[in-house]
Amino acid sequence: MNDAPARFPSDDAAISEAAAGAVLTIDLGAIRENYRRLRKQLGGARCAGVLKADGYGLGAAQVASALMKEGCDIFFVALLGEGIALRKAIGAGPDIYVLNGLPPGSELEAVAARLCPVVNSGAQLKAWRAMAQGFAHGLPAAIQVDSGMSRLGMAPMEVEAVAGDASAFDGVDVRYVMSHLACADEPRHPANGQQRLAFERLRAMLPEAPASLANSSGIFLGSPYHYDLARPGAALYGINPTPGEPNPMLPVVHLQAKVAQTRKVEKGAGIGYGHSYHAQGPLSLATISFGYADGWLRRSVSAAWFADVRLPFLGRVSMDSIILDISALPAGRLAEGDLVELLGPSQSVDDAAGHAGTIGYEVLASLGSRFHRRYVGG
Numbered sequence: 001m002n003d004a005p006a007r008f009p010s011d012d013a014a015i016s017e018a019a020a021g022a023v024l025t026i027d028l029g030a031i032r033e034n035y036r037r038l039r040k041q042l043g044g045a046r047c048a049g050v051l052k053a054d055g056y057g058l059g060a061a062q063v064a065s066a067l068m069k070e071g072c073d074i075f076f077v078a079l080l081g082e083g084i085a086l087r088k089a090i091g092a093g094p095d096i097y098v099l100n101g102l103p104p105g106s107e108l109e110a111v112a113a114r115l116c117p118v119v120n121s122g123a124q125l126k127a128w129r130a131m132a133q134g135f136a137h138g139l140p141a142a143i144q145v146d147s148g149m150s151r152l153g154m155a156p157m158e159v160e161a162v163a164g165d166a167s168a169f170d171g172v173d174v175r176y177v178m179s180h181l182a183c184a185d186e187p188r189h190p191a192n193g194q195q196r197l198a199f200e201r202l203r204a205m206l207p208e209a210p211a212s213l214a215n216s217s218g219i220f221l222g223s224p225y226h227y228d229l230a231r232p233g234a235a236l237y238g239i240n241p242t243p244g245e246p247n248p249m250l251p252v253v254h255l256q257a258k259v260a261q262t263r264k265v266e267k268g269a270g271i272g273y274g275h276s277y278h279a280q281g282p283l284s285l286a287t288i289s290f291g292y293a294d295g296w297l298r299r300s301v302s303a304a305w306f307a308d309v310r311l312p313f314l315g316r317v318s319m320d321s322i323i324l325d326i327s328a329l330p331a332g333r334l335a336e337g338d339l340v341e342l343l344g345p346s347q348s349v350d351d352a353a354g355h356a357g358t359i360g361y362e363v364l365a366s367l368g369s370r371f372h373r374r375y376v377g378g
């Protein structure tokens with residue numbers, strides 16, 4: 001293999017357009033514009049970027065570099081492994097916080113990658129404090145409190161316990177006290193105000209530090225929710241942070257699948273696995289090289305689009321293919337190799353999520369790994 005030609009296609013880790021069944025275009029310029037819009041909404045508060053699950057499926061490293069050009073220097077990932085990979089990709093500058101906390105015994109790995117844990121329990125605080133004893137200037141961390149979501153963070157009783165222990169934070173440089181909102185996408189939900197009050201009460205017991213509460217939707221709950229640092233993810237990626245109202249964000253993803261074959265069938269033809277659909281009359285069909293292995297949920301009742309024409313899915317979604325009804329197009333208009341749209345101007349991420357009974361977050365996080373990926377606007 002050593003003397004293979006240097007430009008042999010497989011030398012490139014990326015999948016070429018010719019080799020892929022679908023093309024995923026990610027508009028880094030739109031992500032940057034969305035970041036600027038969120039900053040504007042925030043007024044004076046700082047704005048981090050949440051890059052968990054590989055930047056909601058869009059590429060944490062690429063998204064991070066785009067955000068860094070906007071001056072963003074604080075990132076959040078969910079897992080230690082994600083933090084280590086992101087640190088390798090973006091270098092030493094920005095702070096990277098690990099939302100789910102550090103598994104016991106992994107503190108040294110986190111230090112080696114210059115990651116900051118989000119400390120979610122008294123035990124995690126103890127472990128980080130112990131690690132910090134070896135460092136003259138201590139070690140940075142964010143402390144998360146559970147203000148009412150019951151998911152991650154120190155419970156009120158734990159906060160009270162560490163508040164009564166004068167040495168609990170020895171060597172721990174508390175950069176932020178944070179919490180997470182359960183119902184921020186429902187502005188009238190009473191839990192929002194209750195969580196904000198609980199957050200106030202809990203953070204008053206902890207070492208004085210900047211505060212962080214709002215995710216994307218939280219930013220749109222207004223300035224009482226902004227504090228010192230916001231942590232948007234979804235809105236950066238074009239998901240509507242204000243469901244039920246016009247999307248204040250720009251769309252970011254364009255997903256197109258390639259036609260593998262077209263055919264005509266007669267009335268009565270069984271279509272796809274299980275013959276769950278039979279042609280009601282003669283039909284023109286196109287099969288695209290795209291299926292549930294690419295993250296499109298099998299249960300979705302959906303359509304692709306071509307030149308503003310809706311092309312409904314017929315029959316079941318297969319692993320690597322979907323059959324479209326293209327009878328609405330002039331004969332021969334769509335041919336093998338042409339691209340149809342699954343996400344983009346005709347069908348937003350939120351629309352697609354609606355057709356699948358899920359949320360935009362899941363649509364993005366499910367996106368597969370065998371697309372030809374194209375980054376534009378960086």
Ligand SMILES: *Cc1c(COP(=O)(O)O)cnc(C)c1O
Nearest residue numbers: 050180215216231232233234235
């Ligand atoms: C995922 C997450 C965010 C970002 O939420 P979005 O709704 O995507 O903006 C912020 N904070 C925490 C703790 C999270 O888990």
